[in-house]
Amino acid sequence: MSGARKRVAIVGASGYTGAEMLRLLAGHPDLELVVATGDTMAGRRAADLYPSLTTAYPDLVFAPFDADDLVGLDLVVLGLPHAASMELAPQLVGSVGCVVDLSAAFRLKDASQYPEFYGFEHTQLDLLEQAVFGLPELHRSDLVGAELVATPGCHVTAATLALRPLVAAGLVEPSGVIVNNVTGITGAGRSPTDTNVFANIDANVTAYGLLNHRHTPEIEQEVGAQVLFTPHLVPMSRGILATCYATPSTDCTSERLAGALRSFYDGEPFVSVVDGSPATKSVLGSNAAHVSAHLDERTGTVIALCAIDNLTKGASGGALQAANVALGLDEAAGLAKIGLAP
Numbered sequence: 001m002s003g004a005r006k007r008v009a010i011v012g013a014s015g016y017t018g019a020e021m022l023r024l025l026a027g028h029p030d031l032e033l034v035v036a037t038g039d040t041m042a043g044r045r046a047a048d049l050y051p052s053l054t055t056a057y058p059d060l061v062f063a064p065f066d067a068d069d070l071v072g073l074d075l076v077v078l079g080l081p082h083a084a085s086m087e088l089a090p091q092l093v094g095s096v097g098c099v100v101d102l103s104a105a106f107r108l109k110d111a112s113q114y115p116e117f118y119g120f121e122h123t124q125l126d127l128l129e130q131a132v133f134g135l136p137e138l139h140r141s142d143l144v145g146a147e148l149v150a151t152p153g154c155h156v157t158a159a160t161l162a163l164r165p166l167v168a169a170g171l172v173e174p175s176g177v178i179v180n181n182v183t184g185i186t187g188a189g190r191s192p193t194d195t196n197v198f199a200n201i202d203a204n205v206t207a208y209g210l211l212n213h214r215h216t217p218e219i220e221q222e223v224g225a226q227v228l229f230t231p232h233l234v235p236m237s238r239g240i241l242a243t244c245y246a247t248p249s250t251d252c253t254s255e256r257l258a259g260a261l262r263s264f265y266d267g268e269p270f271v272s273v274v275d276g277s278p279a280t281k282s283v284l285g286s287n288a289a290h291v292s293a294h295l296d297e298r299t300g301t302v303i304a305l306c307a308i309d310n311l312t313k314g315a316s317g318g319a320l321q322a323a324n325v326a327l328g329l330d331e332a333a334g335l336a337k338i339g340l341a342p
Contacts, residue, residue, distance in 0.1 A: 007074050009070050018036070031334065078102060098146060100151060108221065137271060179243075187240075288308075
């Protein structure tokens with residue numbers, strides 16, 4: 001990119017996804033952070049809350065929110081609760097270059113699903129229709145020039161990357177699909193709760209959101225299949241491994257499964273098709289996604305897997321990737337393709 005760097009704000013920068021976005025922006029050649037709000041942490045240094053940010057942001061102080069500070073910026077990232085993002089977005093769209101929302105406020109195209117899965121009525125139906133789902137591997141052409149981007153849920157990204165090519169190729173039946181995900185504790189947020197305190201998470205694995213997890217309709221929307229989704233919380237900080245089971249079609253073979261994945265992701269900068277099982281540590285801290293698919297002929301079952309970092313590709317990294325596309329920048333700018341290992 002030539003000329004001045006594009007100016008960026010993060011609204012709600014003090015949470016885990018906000019801190020991850022700060023980390024990624026520090027290495028972006030074309031974007032410059034100018035505003036970072038965090039109302040509950042206003043007045044505190046980012047480096048005091050997240051010492052890992054000290055070298056890049058030694059003097060950054062979280063500011064209280066003021067909509068006037070955002071007018072005319074090139075990119076505004078919203079790290080807010082769902083309903084709060086829904087109410088704020090109309091004030092921003094049209095007054096800034098692009099709004100990228102990390103919440104679920106604009107992900108579901110069927111507004112009637114919000115009361116059931118999120119507990120509120122959607123009041124911004126025009127913006128809901130306008131929003132582009134922020135998964136470039138599926139919606140890249142629609143993202144170009146987008147003014148409002150809805151970042152996928154972390155579980156949704158993993159399940160969709162594993163399953164969508166197989167459903168699209170007609171290699172699996174589009175009903176009765178089972179998605180079992182394991183996820184790191186950062187998905188539960190930074191605020192202490194019974195879910196994420198050490199004594200409850202250490203040496204413990206638990207399923208949650210049984211039968212009606214809020215990511216279910218979003219997965220079904222993007223995969224194009226009926227899904228039973230069950231996430232499991234495991235004692236690690238970051239990462240998601242999606243293990244998905246589906247009924248094969250009559251034309252399905254292991255070779256065709258692998259071929260469908262390789263064809264679908266040919267040329268994709270962040271998705272790699274692997275032969276064995278993907279592993280969360282292989283993608284740790286990166287925007288990479290590792291996928292594979294296998295046919296178990298004994299039981300007549302397809303197993304599709306995907307590993308991502310829930311805070312990077314599953315949230316802030318995926319958001320930045322989509323923002324790069326929307327703003328006409330190098331899609332891979334500021335994003336690592338290699339995980340931290342060992």
